[in-house]
Amino acid sequence: MNRILDRIGRATAAHPWRTISAWVAAVVVAFGLAGAYGGSFHDDYDVPGARAQTGVEELRAHVPDGGGATAQVVVHDREGDALDTTTLGALVQRLHGVDHVSAVSAPRVSEDGDTALVTVSYDVPTTDADLVGPSGYDPLEAAIAPLRDVGLQAELGGELPSQAESTMSGTGEIAGVVAALVLLVVALGSVVAAGLPIAVALTGLGVGSAGVTLLAATTDVSTAAPTVATMVGLGVGIDYALLLVTRHVEFLGQGLPKHEAAGRAMATAGRSVVLASFTVLISLLGLRLGGLPVYSTFGYATAIAVVSVLAAALTLVPALCGLAGNRLLPRRTRRGQVRAEKTPLTARWARRVVRRPLAAALTALVFLLLLAAPVLGMRTWPQDGSSASPDSSSRKAYDLVDAEYGAGANGPFTIAVDTAKADPQAVAAQVAAEPGIVGVTTPVTTPDGELAVFEAEPAYGPTDERIPDLVAAIRADVPDGVEVTGLTPFFSDIVDLLGARLWVVVSFVVGVSVLLLAMMFRSVVVPVKAAVMNLLSIAASYGVLTMIFQWGWGGSALGVDHAIPVSSWIPILNFAILFGLSMDYEVFLLSRIREDWLRTGDARGSVERGLSATGRVISSAAAIMVVVFLGFSTEADTVVKQLGIGMAVAIILDATVVRMVLVPATMALLGRWNWWLPAWADRLLPSIEAEHHEPADRPVTDEVWAEFDEAGDADSAAGAR
Numbered sequence: 001m002n003r004i005l006d007r008i009g010r011a012t013a014a015h016p017w018r019t020i021s022a023w024v025a026a027v028v029v030a031f032g033l034a035g036a037y038g039g040s041f042h043d044d045y046d047v048p049g050a051r052a053q054t055g056v057e058e059l060r061a062h063v064p065d066g067g068g069a070t071a072q073v074v075v076h077d078r079e080g081d082a083l084d085t086t087t088l089g090a091l092v093q094r095l096h097g098v099d100h101v102s103a104v105s106a107p108r109v110s111e112d113g114d115t116a117l118v119t120v121s122y123d124v125p126t127t128d129a130d131l132v133g134p135s136g137y138d139p140l141e142a143a144i145a146p147l148r149d150v151g152l153q154a155e156l157g158g159e160l161p162s163q164a165e166s167t168m169s170g171t172g173e174i175a176g177v178v179a180a181l182v183l184l185v186v187a188l189g190s191v192v193a194a195g196l197p198i199a200v201a202l203t204g205l206g207v208g209s210a211g212v213t214l215l216a217a218t219t220d221v222s223t224a225a226p227t228v229a230t231m232v233g234l235g236v237g238i239d240y241a242l243l244l245v246t247r248h249v250e251f252l253g254q255g256l257p258k259h260e261a262a263g264r265a266m267a268t269a270g271r272s273v274v275l276a277s278f279t280v281l282i283s284l285l286g287l288r289l290g291g292l293p294v295y296s297t298f299g300y301a302t303a304i305a306v307v308s309v310l311a312a313a314l315t316l317v318p319a320l321c322g323l324a325g326n327r328l329l330p331r332r333t334r335r336g337q338v339r340a341e342k343t344p345l346t347a348r349w350a351r352r353v354v355r356r357p358l359a360a361a362l363t364a365l366v367f368l369l370l371l372a373a374p375v376l377g378m379r380t381w382p383q384d385g386s387s388a389s390p391d392s393s394s395r396k397a398y399d400l401v402d403a404e405y406g407a408g409a410n411g412p413f414t415i416a417v418d419t420a421k422a423d424p425q426a427v428a429a430q431v432a433a434e435p436g437i438v439g440v441t442t443p444v445t446t447p448d449g450e451l452a453v454f455e456a457e458p459a460y461g462p463t464d465e466r467i468p469d470l471v472a473a474i475r476a477d478v479p480d481g482v483e484v485t486g487l488t489p490f491f492s493d494i495v496d497l498l499g500a501r502l503w504v505v506v507s508f509v510v511g512v513s514v515l516l517l518a519m520m521f522r523s524v525v526v527p528v529k530a531a532v533m534n535l536l537s538i539a540a541s542y543g544v545l546t547m548i549f550q551w552g553w554g555g556s557a558l559g560v561d562h563a564i565p566v567s568s569w570i571p572i573l574n575f576a577i578l579f580g581l582s583m584d585y586e587v588f589l590l591s592r593i594r595e596d597w598l599r600t601g602d603a604r605g606s607v608e609r610g611l612s613a614t615g616r617v618i619s620s621a622a623a624i625m626v627v628v629f630l631g632f633s634t635e636a637d638t639v640v641k642q643l644g645i646g647m648a649v650a651i652i653l654d655a656t657v658v659r660m661v662l663v664p665a666t667m668a669l670l671g672r673w674n675w676w677l678p679a680w681a682d683r684l685l686p687s688i689e690a691e692h693h694e695p696a697d698r699p700v701t702d703e704v705w706a707e708f709d710e711a712g713d714a715d716s717a718a719g720a721r
Contacts, residue, residue: 002267003267005266005270005271005314008266008270008314009263009266009270009318012315012318012322013261014322019316020319020323023316030206030207031206033210034209037214037217038210038213038214038216039213039214039215039217039221040132041132041221042129042220043132043224043294044127047292047493047494049291050494051483052483052485052486052492053490053493055414055416055483055484055485055486059414059416059451059453062446062450062451063446064102064446064447065122067125068121068122068125069121069124069128069136069159070120070158071122071156071157071158072117072120072156072397073117073118073140073143073154074116074156074396074397074400074401075115075116075144075154076114076154077115078151081113082112087152088107088109091118091143091144091147092104092107094142094143094146098120098139098140098143099130100123100124101120101123102123104118104121105119105120110404112404117401117409120158122160126163132164133164137161140156140161141156153400155394155400156393156394159487161394162384165394165636183624196241196320196321196324196328197237197238197241197242198238198241199320200237200241200316200317201233201241201309201312202234203312203316204237204305204309204310204311205234205305205308207312208229208233208305208306208307208309209230209305211305212225212229212304212305215300215301219297219300221301222294222298222301224294225298226301227632228577229302229304229305231629231647232280232306233302233306233308233309235581236310236584236625237312238621239624239625240276241312242617243273243588243617243621244269244314244317244318245317246616246617247264247268247269248265248317248328251264253329258326262321265318266314266318268595270314272587273313273314274314275516275520275587275688276583279516280306280583281303281306281307282509282512282513283576283579284302284306284580285303285509286299286505286509286575287573287576289501289504289505289508290576291497291500294569298573346615346616346619347608347609347611347612349611349660350664353661353664354664354668357669360661360665361661364661368536368539371540371544372536372539372542373543374542374543374547375543377550378543380495380499380567381565381566382491382568383567383638384410384487385398386398386462386463387638388636388638390559390561392636408457410462411458411467411486412456412457412458413457413471413488414454414484414485414486415427415431415440415455416452416453416482416483417451417452417453417454418451418481418482419449419452420481421480421481421482422480424443427443427479428454430477431456431478432456434456435473436458436459437456437457438458440454440456441454441455455486462487463565467488468496472492498571498572502575505572506575509576509580510531513531513579513580513583514528515527517530517531519686522677522682522685522687523675524676529666530586533654533658534579534586534654535579536658537653538579538582540649540650541574541647542566542574544645545646549565550563550565550566558633558641558645559641560638564638569639570639570642570643574646574647578647578651581654585622585654588618589663592610592614593609593610594606594610596609597675603667603674604668604671607668611659611660615660621655622651622654623655625651626652629643629651632644
């Protein structure tokens with residue numbers, strides 16, 4: 001691989017305009033193909049294996065146009081006057097005229113008469129192309145517009161409006177790119193060098209976005225998948241380009257010609273980038289084991305983005321570096337002004353940590369465990385109207401229903417009774433007597449007479465922690481042939497399913513990543529230690545999410561006005577992405593440490609020098625990743641907000657507590673065991689060099705080992721061996 005990457009670097013640096021022209025052509029072709037043959041993004045919320053899915057299938061089979069989307073229209077008189085029945089009747093008529101509406105309930109008027117609740121049923125699911133986004137939302141807005149014109153408050157809530165309002169504004173990407181540019185200027189000391197990684201990442205991301213659109217033509221791709229792909233692709237794209245640019249500038253500073261610098265940067269840092277991207281892709285493969293179709297599309301879309309930005313980094317970076325020449329160097333260096341040499345801050349810090357490794361490791365460990373402790377009480381639940389922005393119509397509708405009808409009116413259960421196996425009236429009476437149920441509707445039999453359907457209203461809201469037990473209790477008490485379904489029971493099933501699948505994903509991702517790192521670094525201890533540290537930082541990020549969202553600590557600063565559960569989509573999605581990203585930094589750091597160790601045979605010194613060489617670039621890369629993720633946390637969608645916050649916190653902890661404290665401390669403590677690999681494993685495992693290294697200044701032989709022992713530097717000798 002070294003020779004191939006070296007040749008790519010030299011060739012693209014020697015002929016930059018050919019490479020740039022090729023990428024311009026690739027972008028044009030990709031967008032042309034996406035425009036001509038690309039598909040539209042489409043969610044698939046069917047969950048095979050979920051108990052509520054059985055009820056949905058029964059409704060689709062026996063109820064004409066059943067099993068489709070639903071929406072709520074809430075009308076309220078702010079003055080407290082009783083609503084006019086003629087006005088409500090006209091609303092019902094307008095709703096009947098909306099495309100795909102199969103049924104509109106009679107207005108349910110509140111006890112004081114100033115509020116009415118109308119339920120709208122559709123003949124297609126909320127994921128249908130005719131209902132996605134404005135296509136489904138705007139007709140409802142038009143139907144309630146006359147009510148607003150006469151001074152009434154009219155809000156849209158329930159399944160369809162909540163889904164339609166969960167859209168991206170695009171401000172997150174813009175904020176992240178601007179902040180990243182500022183950080184790069186500070187880190188690299190050159191505007192040209194700073195703009196290069198962003199240009200490369202955006203180019204690769206553009207091709208990747210077109211690829212995701214083409215993927216949507218062949219399979220269902222979640223409407224949220226492009227957002228996740230953009231978030232990760234932008235972050236790793238800038239990181240990969242930054243690492244290559246930094247190494248190229250380093251070689252330029254040593255006086256190498258630009259073509260030689262490009263080749264060496266690709267043979268060293270380029271190899272680390274390739275292997276780091278493999279760890280990200282392996283983690284994304286774990287999403288396939290998440291148990292939901294939506295996770296698979298997240299994985300596929302994000303993998304396309306990662307591969308695209310990787311290809312851009314490996315070809316465009318050396319081309320643009322060759323074009324820029326010495327302009328990548330800071331102005332002071334180009335003018336020949338020599339700066340006074342001083343020990344980098346990261347090297348001084350590493351030296352302090354290595355002096356007292358046990359105290360440093362224990363302090364960092366306790367800190368991470370304290371942050372992770374709240375995860376033991378973390379509750380997860382899919383987002384609904386209660387977690388929406390206070391300014392959204394779905395949230396206003398939710399609050400009105402809660403205040404006028406009770407919290408349970410926001411999430412009624414649908415009970416489907418097989419008339420051949422149970423008496424619908426008896427089942428309705430049994431459910432009505434269930435503790436936690438405040439009322440049931442009259443069972444309605446389907447035209448074929450095989451199914452009877454009624455609704456049961458719980459005493460608590462959909463996100464209440466008592467809901468799962470209530471759903472389980474009803475299912476346990478009703479006779480065979482009765483299914484409890486509806487959005488709220490469906491959410492309860494999803495929570496149970498994802499809770500079980502999380503450990504499958506964790507086992508796969510950790511196991512394969514450890515195996516890959518063992519092949520890279522010829523060690524058992526290093527990959528296991530890396531996995532444990534990554535798990536600690538991810539658990540700590542879950543703990544912070546719990547404190548912010550579930551406990552409500554500082555949530556108001558993020559536009560969250562009350563405590564809400566962590567979204568059920570977050571644990572698996574965050575883990576798969578974060579584990580891969582954390583391994584990126586692990587590969588970058590350990591590659592330089594191992595390179596230095598193989599060259600010098602000084603295990604402890606290699607930690608200091610490796611951290612010194614990579615500290616600035618890793619810190620800059622992490623800072624860029626953090627601002628990109630925090631940019632997405634400004635979005636109104638709760639899932640995207642939690643995803644951005646969770647990943648930003650994990651990256652901060654990984655780049656500071658883990659890389660700056662735990663890694664040097666544990667490597668100093670472990671000494672000879674850092675690079676230990678049993679002989680049988682050494683024979684079985686294929687060898688993958690994480691980064692090309694120069695020949696050793698002094699071969700590490702048994703004589704050198706004995707000399708180190710005699711000098712009292714057993715750690716260095718053991719590490720060298």
